[in-house]
Amino acid sequence: MSTLMISLIISFVIIIFILIIFVAAISKGYSYKHTVDRLEDNPHINKEIKPENKE
Numbered sequence: 001m002s003t004l005m006i007s008l009i010i011s012f013v014i015i016i017f018i019l020i021i022f023v024a025a026i027s028k029g030y031s032y033k034h035t036v037d038r039l040e041d042n043p044h045i046n047k048e049i050k051p052e053n054k055e
Contacts, residue, residue: 039045
């Protein structure tokens, strides 16, 4: 085989490998169940809620 053909085959294998990893990462991200914490459990929010003046 010529050097060009070997380079093309190696490039094609690398592209297929990256594509498989990319698809696996995307599918893993979509299968993850995302949750949102309640406001009551957030330590960064002040416990006192100040009413705003609406005059």
